[in-house]
Amino acid sequence: MTRSTRRTRFLIPLLLLVAWLGLGGAFGSYAGKLGEVSTNDSAAFLPQSAESTEVVRLRKAFERDATLPVVVVWQADGGGRVTADQRTAADSALRAAxxxxxxxxxxxxxxxSEDGRALSGVVALRADLGRTVGDSVAAVRTQVEGVPGSTVGLAGPAALQSDLGSAFAGIDGILLGVALGVVLVILLAVYRSVVLPLLVIxxxxxxxxxxxxxxxxxxxxxxVRVDGQIQGLLSILVIGAATDYALLLSARFREELQLRQDRWTAMRIAWRQSVEPIAASGLTVALGLLVLLLSDLTNxxxxxxxxxIGIGCAVLSALTFLPAALVLLGRAAYWPARPPADGRVPVxxxxxxxAALVGRRPRATWVAALAVLAACAAFAPTLNAQGVPQSELxxxxxxxxxxxxxxxxxFPGGSGNPAVVIAEVGTAERTTAAAAAVPGVSGVRPYTGGAPDGPARVADGRIRLDVTLADAADSDEAMATVQRLRAAVHAVPGADAKVGGYTAQQFDTRTTARHDRTTIIPVVLLCILTVLVLLLRSLVAPLVLAATVALSYLATLGVCAIVFPHVFGFSGTDPSVPLYGYVFLVALGVDYNIFLMTRVREESRRHGTREGVLRGLTATGGVITSAGVVLAATFAALGVIPLAFLAQIAFIVAFGVLLDTLLVRxxxxxxxxxxxxxxxxxxxxxxxxxxxGRPRDGGPAGRDAPAPLADGVGG
Structure with missing residues (x-):
């Protein structure tokens, strides 16, 4: 090898390493800055074509200065009735707040209240407070806590947004720290190396x-719009995917180092054999995520x-930064357990x-595995994906x-979260009467802009009515009332009435999520099948892989249907959880099958399919299983954010990845x-x-024939 060639070999990875160090220095802080452009306002993530979303747009004309209400409630201590002095003190506190x-x-x-044991009032905050809404809510609390002989609470949209902000406060530091810490501990334990885990991290x-x-x-x-949930999922996706792809490449490089002395040649072969499965895996996940653009839900x-974008950056890092670092370090990257260059394939x-078990009893093995998955999947239809009540948010x-x-x-169950009806002003009396006659409606009053005795506001020839529901705003009963309310006011001639508000938004979101599942799931499956067909140059193998991963997903839903209510105490599941779970599990589950089957195809070209699958399983078993454990642990880290949605996503993906890794793959x-x-x-x-499928050399190909695995098979 000439000196010029050696210099070029050294220069290219060094330049890649310097480029990534520059990118890391320039953009590393953005993981913490993303919260500056995120919003936790649920109104920003409503279905685009829903009636409740149109009401959000229409009601802005009635709110000259958009407001975010805080509902203050005082309950008399000891179950007594509210006194006149307490009511006077509450009025004074509201004025100060x-x-x-x-x-x-x-x-x-x-x-x-009707029972005389509580008081309630509303303080309006500016709607543009953003991340400082918590400070204003805290200031309101300070002012209203002075009513003697009572217990005070703050409810309503502003208080809820403040609590959401508190829940997501640790998403920049705590979540990232926990996820990276978990990955580091697992890698140190599995690979018994100090340098490699640090490179991966x-x-x-x-x-x-x-x-x-x-x-x-x-x-x-x-x-794009970003909220705390998307911010957390992005961090977990990138860390998990980048780690998986890095482990696949580093394992193949280590294998090649044991077969040859030259690290440059070893990396060239390892990169060439890894680039196709890593790129295909990244493409599968990215396409699965991009199909979400078909959704009508903004989030x-x-x-x-x-x-x-996150998956693309993970693939780029795994195929450029890591190879550059590994080729510069060589065997030192695996210190203290350096791979020997003895020319022997690792055992x-x-x-x-x-692999020997699979080779001896393949049919019994897949029948037993299929039975386990089918038994779990039988419970999938019982999963309640109708939403999480606000009390369990x-x-x-x-x-x-x-x-x-x-x-x-x-107070009436819907107090603080009224349904909002907007209709033509000339039909105000008829629309009010129609709304008041709906079963489940507690009261109807025109919107006055916060002035209790002020005139009804009119905007663009329309009037707004606030309809208080008898049942809790997030209950199934309230949603049924909203459906009846819509039918009643829609029937008023010339009213052109629209019904929105919190309950209507929850109902429209639930309906849209159900529609999204039926639309998006088949498209995701079609995208995955297309990638697999192009990668494996086959029709049978992609169908087998897609079917097994889909069954694994249904089995995971079945387990969730049992675990969520009986172990975690969730009475319901967020409507988006099954869809997110499908996109993550099917796309990521196919990832591991891609890693396996590309190696099986490689081995099968030389040894025949039956021996090739045993060699491929032996070679990839350790790295894929460790990658699955890392990904499951990474998603489990979402549990540090105290939200039911993220906890449910954390369990469904973590359990599903382990099931897919340990049983399916x-x-x-x-x-x-x-x-x-x-x-x-x-x-x-x-x-x-x-x-x-019988090997040309006449070797064993029968279903029950022993696998020709000697000490050195695999990689």
Whole structure:
């Protein structure tokens, strides 16, 4: 090798490393800055075509200065009745609260409940407070706590938004720290190396920084919307995916180092053999996420491109930064357990035994695995995905939830969250009468802009009515009332009435989520099948892989249907959880099958399909299983954010990835492929396979024949 060649070999990875160090230094801080352009306003993520979303647009004309209400509720201590002095003190407290920073000055006087044991009033905050809404809510609380002989609570949209902000306060530091810490501990334990885990973590952090910078720019210019949930999912996706891809490449490099002395040649071969499965895996996940653009829910549509950007950065880091670092360090990257250059293929003890089991009893193996998955999947239809009540929105009890329960105990269940009806002003009396006659409606009053005795506001020839529901705003009964309310006011001639508000938004979101599942799931499956067909040059293998991963997803839903209510105490599941779970699990589950089957195809070209699948399983078993454990642990880190939605996503993905890694990829798929033999690659046929998948050399190909695995098989 000439000196010029050696210099070039050294220069290219060094330049890549310097480039990534520059990117990391320039964009690393954006993982923390993304919160500056995120919003936790649920109104920003409503279905685009829903009636409740149109009401959000129409009601802005009635609110000359958009407001965010805080509902204050006082309950008399000891179950007694509210006194005149307490009511006077409450009025004074509301007047003082309306002057705190962030308040508009508007408030309603304290009104007693029908049972006489509670008071409630409303303080209006500015709607543009953003991340400082918590400070204003805290200031309101300070002013209203002085009513003697009572317990006070703050409910309503502003209080809820304040609690959401508190829940997401740790998403920049705590979530990222926990996820990276978990990954580091697992890698140190599995690989018994100090340097390699650090390289993997650094590559993941660089990928996250670059992806957050891109998303920050897009969000700042209004191209995508980001909330705390999307921010958390982006971090977990990038860290998990970057780690998985890095482990696949580093394992192949280590294998090649044991076969040859030259690290440059070893990396060239490892990179060439890894680039196709890594790129295909990244493409599968990115396409699955981009299909979310078909959703009518804005947060789903935002997660699609945001997640795809993150996956693209993870692939780029794994295929550029990590190879550059590994080729410069060589065997030192695996210190203290440096791979010897003895020319022997490494032996994988446990996976050699697993492969031998699959080789001896393939049909019994896949039938047993299929039975386990089918038994779990049988419970999937019982999963309640109709939504999480507001009382269970947070994992831990939050002040706004407690206050809403206090409010509902003494006032109509929908107090603080009225349904909003907007109709033509000439039909105001008829629309009011129609709304008041609806069963489940507690009261109807025109919107006055916060002035209790002021005139009804009219905007663009329309009038707004606030309809208080008898049942809790997030209950099924309230949603049924909204449906009846819509039918009643829609029937008023000339009213052109629209019904919105919190309950209508929840109903429209639930309906849209159900529609999205039926639309998006088949498209995701079609995208995955297309990638698999192009990658494996086969029709049978992609169908087998897609079917097994889909069954694994249904089995995971079945387990969730049991675990969520009986272990975690969730009475319902967020409507978006099954869809998110499908996109993550199917796309990520296919990832591991891609890693396995590309190696199986490589081995099958030389040894025939039946021996090839055993060699492929032996070679990839350790790295894929460790990657699955890392990804599951990474998603489990979402549990540090005290929100039911993220806790449910954390469990469904973590459990599903482990199920797919340990059962589907380790036993079900290899056994099915072994049973199918050369037919796996139909309509193509590998040169090493004879008729019906029999190896040309006449070696064992029968279903129950022993696998020809000697000490050195695998990689």
């Amino acid at each position: 309306a002057r705190v920073p962030g308040a508009t000055g508007a408030f309603s006087p304290a009104l007693p 650094i590559g993941a952090v660089f990928a996250l920084g670059v992806s957050c910078a891109i998303v920050y720019v897009l969000a700042k210019h209004g191209i 789903n549509r935002s997660l699609g491109p945001v997640g795809a 994988h003890g446990i996976w050699t035994r697993v 947070f994992i831990k009890k939050q002040p706004s939830v407690t206050a809403q329960q206090l409010l509902s105990a003494h 380790s036993l079900l798929v290899p056994a099915l492929v072994h049973d199918l033999g050369g037919r796996t690659w139909w309509p193509a046929r590998l040169a090493a396979d004879g008729p019906a």
